[in-house]
Amino acid sequence: MGALGHLASGPGFWPTASMTEFSAHHLVDLFRLFALRLAEARIDLGALDGAIGDADHGNSMAEGFAAVVRATLAAPQDLPGPLMAVAARSFLSAVGATTGPLYASALQAGSRRLGERASFGPEDVAALVGAFADGIAHRGNARPGDKTMMDVWFPAARAVAEAARSGASPLEQLRQAERAAAEGREATRAMIAAVGRAARLGPRSLGHVDPGAASAAILISALREWLEAQVGDPPMGRIG
């Protein structure tokens, strides 16, 4: 009844995008959704990583974002940008390997995007995809095709930029990003790992989805899911 009931209340129930402004509390809520979706995928990500890595990617990502939620909840910080910097530091303290520095850099870049403003809007949520991609690219050495998280972040960022140029709403931009991310994740199956932990397997990595690409796609889906819950605008024929 719940979800259908909401939809039945009609378009007027949803605030329009232009009116919507988010606070630091909303940012914590977004991190909570990241943590929740990663926690749900913990076992699956671990299995993917077990095929070509050390099976800890699900744990690292879930624990990393759980730490982000704890730290941002506790931080006496009302500005979303600086709060995202708190998130970056807490992720870096909780996660090692390359994942820790890469997502810390992503969150740092997200913090710069939000700046010192008192609030942020739906367009900022969509723009986080590009900011995260830039932050990761700045820290890491992976190029497209290397079978890493960048094979999801690059095409997703491109999809957001293209959709934005064509005048799509932030939510539509994120829907495009989600599609590009899913394609990028599946494309890693046909790649041979060139950098990172799986590179040691060489051709033996072929046929497996990269776990870093899979978790990146989960984060991008969560961005879309979160913004959709905030601004509504469910696509036609789609429920829940």
Next chain:
Amino acid sequence: MQRFLNNPDDLVDETVAGFVKAHRDLVHLSPENPRVVVSNAAPKAGRVGIVTGGGSGHEPAFIGYTGRNLVDAVAVGEIFSSPTAKSFADAIKAANGGAGVAVLYGNYAGDNMNVKMAARMVAKEGIEVATVVANDDVCSAPLAEREKRRGVAGEIFMWKIGGAKAAAGGTLAEVQAAAQKAIDACRSVGVGLGPCTLPAVGHPNFQIAPGMMEVGIGHHGEPGARVEPLRTANEVADDMLKIVMDDHALPAGSEVAVLVSGLGATPVNELYVLYDRIESGLVGMGMKVHRAFVGNYFTSLEMVGATLTVMALDSELKALLDVDCASPAL
């Protein structure tokens, strides 16, 4: 393989807990960070601190080299996974005696990133950091691209030399230069006869077929240069020595230090069989073996196999290598 295991997720914490209990005369756990092991002799006021760190599963590396005149603090990572930047930063703080800290670590993507971020974190507190990145694994990249090579058991010589230089009162620049000289003088090669299994994964993520060996294998099972039928110990020893010495190109009469380490599941007696032939080979090339180390110094879980490291010595390296030290592993 059957294992002594409780919960795989607790393996690293339990390893470190047992380690600091067993070696409480030499080391302790950082009160600030349960993933940092600190020498009881650290920090020493006015002396350069020595820090390393890396993934677990290589015991006695990295924690085993914490001690007097050796490594002051070690950042501990998950199995085969770089420690966090925070752990590296806390290790640097624990080793800081006011004269700067040298972080001597292996050339892996995660360690490179986390050490760089740790150095930035402690810079805010006024701690000066110098780094040396070990790249002694010959088969991981051609000599012309040495900066791409991985760090393996040569790291032990790098720590020994760096620790001795710091103990002698060397400045941060001098300690860095000595450690760099040490790793530049090292060449290593690994041969794998059987794979290892990450306990949380439960199956090996690479295979070495029965009767085969992988020459040039890395410390985490990185693919080797050649997969070929296993030969006799003497032939394997000759092959390893040739790979290392061809890359070295040392003049006859050079003095060397030799390290033969098991990868975890190879019996120590087989390491001596290899060493017997290796030393004969070195002598045949006109080399003089100043010191040899044979045993499980740097392992890869239960990988079957061995690594050979040859370090070329000059008078400075020789003197520093001979400086007394005390740690659980050396």
